[in-house]
Amino acid sequence: MHITLAESSFSEDGRKRQRFDTIFGESQDRHGKCRCLSEAAYTAKISEDILLDDNFYVESLGSVSAVLSSNCLGWYALAEEENAVTCCLGVTEDTDEPNQLAISQIYGVEASQPFDTSNIEQIPFEAFSAELLKEVHHFTVHGYVKCSSQRGIWAPKMYSFYHTNHSVCERWANQIQAQLDKDIKRPRNLMVMINPHSGRKNASRTWEEVSPLFRRAKINTMVINTERPQHAFDIVNSTDDDKLRNLDGILIVGGDGLFNEVLNGLLLRRHRPNLPMKPPYHEKSQSCSRSPLSSDSDLLALSSTEATDTESTFSSGLSRQSDCASSNLSAALKSYDSSLAMDYESISYKDGGFIIPSIADNNDVLPGKPSSFTFPNPSFRIGIIPAGSTDSIAVSTTGCRNALTSALHIILGEKMPLDVVRLVSWKSTKDSAEELPRVRYAASFAGYGFYGDVIKESEPNRWMGPARYDYAGTKVFFQHKLYDAEISFIEPPELDSGLMPGSSDPEDSLLCKRNGNHRVKRAACRLNCGICLNKTDFSGTDGTNGTSHSQCSQRWKHVKGSYISVGAAVISCRNDKAPNGVASTAHLADGLLHLILIKDCSRLSYLWELNIAVLMSE
Ligand SMILES: Nc1ncnc2c1ncn2[C@@H]1O[C@H](COP(=O)(O)OP(=O)(O)OP(=O)(O)O)[C@@H](O)[C@H]1O
Incomplete structure (x- = not known):
């Protein structure tokens, strides 16, 4: 023409x-x-x-x-x-x-x-x-x-x-x-949560920098400055669906902790699948001679609220923790909801509700009827503008730590599915000796041992800003604590075969990872990643997709021993220190939890492992 x-x-x-x-x-x-x-x-x-x-x-x-x-x-x-x-x-x-x-x-x-x-x-x-x-x-x-x-x-x-x-x-x-x-995927109305205490306390300035873009895009924003820890959780948790329905989503100006708070505020009341049964160690715990950890302290999602909350009940001082509490990770991993994702396009969507394969209602994962979960509206999303100390969710989703870039992605209505892990632990209260289940959701990482201790140790030192992680990491490293743990997991067969299907962009398959003596290429997850877009579904491997109980029991692997750290990455957790992520091959929505187990070893070997992780990531 x-x-x-x-x-x-x-x-x-x-x-x-x-x-x-x-x-x-x-x-x-x-x-x-x-x-x-x-x-x-x-x-x-x-x-x-x-x-x-x-x-x-x-x-x-x-x-x-x-x-x-x-x-x-x-x-x-x-x-x-x-x-x-x-x-x-x-x-x-x-x-x-x-x-x-x-x-x-x-x-x-x-x-x-x-x-x-x-x-x-x-x-x-x-x-x-x-x-x-x-x-x-x-x-x-x-x-x-x-x-x-x-x-x-x-x-x-x-x-x-x-x-x-x-x-x-x-x-x-x-x-x-x-x-x-005419572009219906773009947001029109957003609730904006700003944590003025995030990172280097620049979140308000960051919002001033990006808010003109939202004005130009004619997006209505309802801005809330959080005033205390848990404030964002309380607001989201207590807001009726009727009110949230008028919104296209919640925009966070802050770090991963604030994101996790909002996520929990949205999910805790609305996502109510059956709980897994208490792991067997809880029966043993009654007669345990060593001071057991509070159940919560075993698993720290990388949310500072979690850590603060834990602080008050943590029995510290043990260099080798009792196995009374060590199986919590096992319970949590078994209850990993492999197909819960934050974007309705990533999971089956029916009649305005999200269909999530049920989580085990027994001690093991059982196939069951789907539990229904309804977001306030089908296009509801959570966006994040990085202003925190680590910003691993923003970096893992957009590939960079840049407020204007994130703002543009959000304004243009870019959406990505995101896996979320559900953590279940059992805890007695002041009023009752009975241990009650406690549920938390995490979008980035959950850690037991080294990782959990670093978060716990860094919380009281928030005044240091992002440097608190370096301080806490060094301190915990020299403490060199060991933790008994029993971990049950299912390894998806595809992981054994090296290169996983990913983006068609050859640049996205550049990562190398040691596997025995040879290095293998794996796909890196980025926007429009092949795995996440095609929704490669590993959920069948956990028995939630119709696999019979006996079949799925056979696939469980169990490991037990003394560990320096037990980590579980939901996404790659890229950050400034590890540009390709703590778990570089993790995807945003592959339905997999990436276990990082560091066994009892000398400080030197552990330091070597930590450095290797960063070097490989670079
Ligand atoms: N006004 C406030 N005063 C003190 N703490 C707050 C306030 N608002 C929110 N918080 C708490 O601060 C915690 C951490 O915030 P956030 O994640 O935004 O920053 P960060 O920890 O510096 O970054 P990152 O999580 O990326 O390392 C949140 O979990 C929240 O509980």
Whole structure:
């Protein structure tokens, strides 16, 4: 298809039109050549359904012909200008960029306010570029560019189109907005939770930086600054579904701890599958001579609230913990809900509810009737803008730790499924000796032993900011405690075969991992990862997918011994210290929990293991 350029539409005032045509014509004559390559490129992209077609002035190109279709905005210079392409936020752009934006790349549009342009012709021509642009009307399209030097980073970019006729600008702005409004996956109403104490206490400033993007995108935000630990949990937990239903989701400006609080606030009341039965060690615990740990302290999801909560009941001072409590991880792993995910597209969705295969209602995992779980509405999501100390959820999902990038993903309605682990422990209360089940959900990591102790130790030192983890890690490392543990797990067969199916992008299969004496390639999980998009389902391996009880019992493996640490990564947990993650091959939604078991060994060997983990990750 060839696009015929429309007449310039400055027809209201003949003099004005002549003046503008002269200006555009001057530009063309002066440089003398049209950018036909751009024309070809963009006509190929523009579909048949042209909605608008006009000429404008664009600062870096001069006069342009612009066309809007239902899925693309394209423009090309009628004459080449030598103006430099502006850079946005220090991001280097490809100067040979195609002049087209898919509607899916546009997050906002606005037209300038109307004003009187009757004096345009009085502006001396020499002053055109500096003065005229201030006088003419324009509409601005807000899109983004991908940073060529830093993988994963996006930066907002504005494109302004100038015209002497305000109604033309308004018509374009309205039409583009109408196209954006058709995209139903974009959020319209969000609750925003800001933790002013996250990380380096920059969360409020981070929100100030990104909130203009939400305004431009016409997203309504209800902003809440959290005032204390558990505040976010209490708000989400106590808010009726009727109220949440008006929202498209909850946006967190903070770290992993705040994310986990909101997750628990959403799930604890709404996701009520059967509990696994108490593991057998609890019977033994009655006669145990050594001080047992509080059940909670065995498993610390990487949520500081968990750690704080645990602190008050933790019986510290034992370098070798009683096995009275050691099986909690076993119980928790057995109750791992391998197919619960935070995005409705990732799991079966029926009649407005999420169908989650049931968790065992017995001591072992049994196939059972699905337990129904309903989010407030089908498009409900949790978004995170990184402002914490570790930000592993933000880094593992977007591939970078950048507030503007996360904001753009959220505004454009990007969604990813996310596995969540359910942790169950049993605890007696002040009022009752009876141990009652306690449930928590975690989206990133659960740790027993070293990892749990680091979190516990770091909590009272929050004032140090992110450095508290280095301090706590060193301290706990030198304590070199051992923990008895019995771990039951099912290894999915695919993991034995090396390369797992992942993204089709070869760059996504670059990670190497030791496996015995040889290194194997594995797929790295990124946005649009093959495994997560295709929802590779390992859930059948845990017996929740119809496997008979006896079949699934045969697949359980049990290990028992003294461990320095027992870790369970739900996602890769990428962070600044381990850029490819604590569990580099973990996916956001593969339904797998990645066990990291460090057996009793010397401090030197453990240090070696820790360093190897980081080196491999890099
Ligand atoms: N106003 C507040 N004052 C003190 N603590 C708060 C407040 N609001 C929330 N919290 C607590 O701070 C905890 C940690 O916050 P958050 O995860 O946002 O930051 P972080 O711990 O620095 O980052 P990361 O979890 O990525 O390491 C939350 O679990 C929450 O309980």
